[in-house]
Amino acid sequence: MGQCWRPSSWSVPRRHSPLPPALVVLVAAVLAPAAAWAHADLHPGGGLVAGFLHPITGLDHVVAMVAVGLWGAVLGPPALWLLPLAFPPVMALGGLLALLGVPLPGVEVGIALSGLVMGLMVLFELRPPLWLAALLVASFAVFHGHAHGAELPAGAHPLLYSLAFVIATGLLHLVGILLGEARRWPGGRALVRLAGAGVALVGLWFLERALA
């Protein structure tokens, strides 16, 4: 009484055997696909994920898209929503031109200028007439779209790629708008101007590289 039952083998010291061959094979099999990823293309052609990643992996594009939202916030309504509304179709128009093989000179310079100009607009809180702001942003959108259109890979799901690509661009605008909304709080205005300065600097850096 009072003694717990336990299997007799518990009292025998266990022999430390090497890993069973089956387990070794299993571990190797589990690890093997991970090794294969080393040579995988990070941006496989034509897919939702590839399309989404495409615009957010290029710094020049990212800062310009955020700057569209930032500038919209500085300009206030209706530019706040009009610029992000107009940008994707005009950008896609640039992409369409590239896909049709229509050349556009100075694409890289145009993209770099977009960051520089819009960054300066935000930094100095410049408020041109709406038509001029829309014209500027639309012109830059064509350059961005053309560059992306020329880089679009041939894939199995072109529409999914395009849709994800456009959504990612729109979300970058949204990030800019949300950042710009910081102007409502004390110190937020300086923060937004600082962000504009950062965008302009990145634009300047890309412009120097494009002209070099």
Next chain:
Amino acid sequence: MSGPGTAAALWSALGSLPLAHLVPTGLGPWGDGMARLMLQPLDLLLLVALVLLAVQNGRSWSDRLALVLPLSWLVGGLGGLLVGRELHLALLCAALVTAVGVLAALEPALRLGKRFLRGGTAALSLLFGLVAGSSLAGHGGALQALLGEAVAIAVVTALLLMALDPPHPRWLALGLRLIGSWIAASGLLMLGWLSRQPL
């Protein structure tokens, strides 16, 4: 074997044949047809764009859309089955989706009439249904797949209409226009793709 028994056996056999333009879901032609809508982004985009246009134009039209859209699609699909060969209208379809996206982005300013919306919706649904039906023509289980797709269209439309029931707060009204602009942009890029690599 009796007549009805033979017909049932034939129907069952036809239904089990694979459909070249459907991804097998394991749920039979009905399920494959339902899944087709989700796997055909262009069709889905058209549906979303038409819903956007409808909800921007008040409740009276959007309430009828859940009926008009799947029925027109089904009628067009039946016509497509009768065509007997696949219609290659991807370029036209992409252009139309782009146009509807542009209209959805601009709608409050354009003030499209209800008659235009009704006619346009019915015509587009007929056309897209026709293309869908023609891609299924000649395959076993095509009719079930087409019916499954029409049911999926009805369900998705109803869900979207429920979620986007007008009137809209200002932020949502702007969001609807923004989605319209994204659809237009995607359609434009699709046009470029198709011109480079015709399907």
